[in-house]
Amino acid sequence: MVYRRKKTCHFCENKVVIDYKDQHMLDRFTNDRGKILPRRVTGTCARHQRRLATAIKRGRFLALIPYLPDHAL
Amino acid sequence: MARSYETVLIFDSTLDESVFEQKLGRLKGALVDDGDESMTVTQWGTRKLAYPIGKKEQGTYVILRYDTEPDRLVEFERLAKLDEQVMRQLTIVDPIESTIVPATTSTDEPAATSTDEPATTSTDEPAATSTDEPATTSTDEPAEPGVEVQE
Numbered sequence: 001m002v003y004r005r006k007k008t009c010h011f012c013e014n015k016v017v018i019d020y021k022d023q024h025m026l027d028r029f030t031n032d033r034g035k036i037l038p039r040r041v042t043g044t045c046a047r048h049q050r051r052l053a054t055a056i057k058r059g060r061f062l063a064l065i066p067y068l069p070d071h072a073l
Numbered sequence: 074m075a076r077s078y079e080t081v082l083i084f085d086s087t088l089d090e091s092v093f094e095q096k097l098g099r100l101k102g103a104l105v106d107d108g109d110e111s112m113t114v115t116q117w118g119t120r121k122l123a124y125p126i127g128k129k130e131q132g133t134y135v136i137l138r139y140d141t142e143p144d145r146l147v148e149f150e151r152l153a154k155l156d157e158q159v160m161r162q163l164t165i166v167d168p169i170e171s172t173i174v175p176a177t178t179s180t181d182e183p184a185a186t187s188t189d190e191p192a193t194t195s196t197d198e199p200a201a202t203s204t205d206e207p208a209t210t211s212t213d214e215p216a217e218p219g220v221e222v223q224e
Contacts, residue, residue, distance in 0.1 A: 017169050021081070021136070062081055062163055063122035063132065 007043025011052075018051045020058035026065050030056060034066050075140045079168035082153065083132040083161040086119045096158060097135060103149040104141050112139040126160045138168060
């Protein structure tokens, strides 16, 4: 029997408001190829995942986080 | 009915300070009347862009928060689009209350001396730590970003 710690939503747990200008937060929820990490990996709840996705897309548009990793450019 | 908005503008970082102020003043004038206290301006200064925009590696970020009529927003966006020195503009309706102050902020000196700081911190971090953190340390780690936000 493998015990896995239950993943919890970072935003619900800590009452963090998702802000598209928070570059370091957006970084944490994208992988090294700049892709949005799925809920199953991060444990984010559905509501916050939707808001996070919007925030990441806004952050990309504003060149705060990359669309693609540097080496792909 | 007036609504609250937040606009992020990215200006060409090679712009003269006086020209920059003039352009910003003109855009602000399109949104709110002179002396309107609802507008707050946050200047992030010059930062390295995550990817080049029109062959430019750096941009000067300005964040405006204000209450205005939707009609005035149309004119503002038209002016901002026509201006070639405005590299990006993004307007959000009903922005959230928390104000992010980037780790590399430079509210005192917008364009002049802040050029180096953002470059060092912004580009290196994402690739290194992004994949593992949320999954493995979701309960312990989050306190840090949360604290940053409040500061």
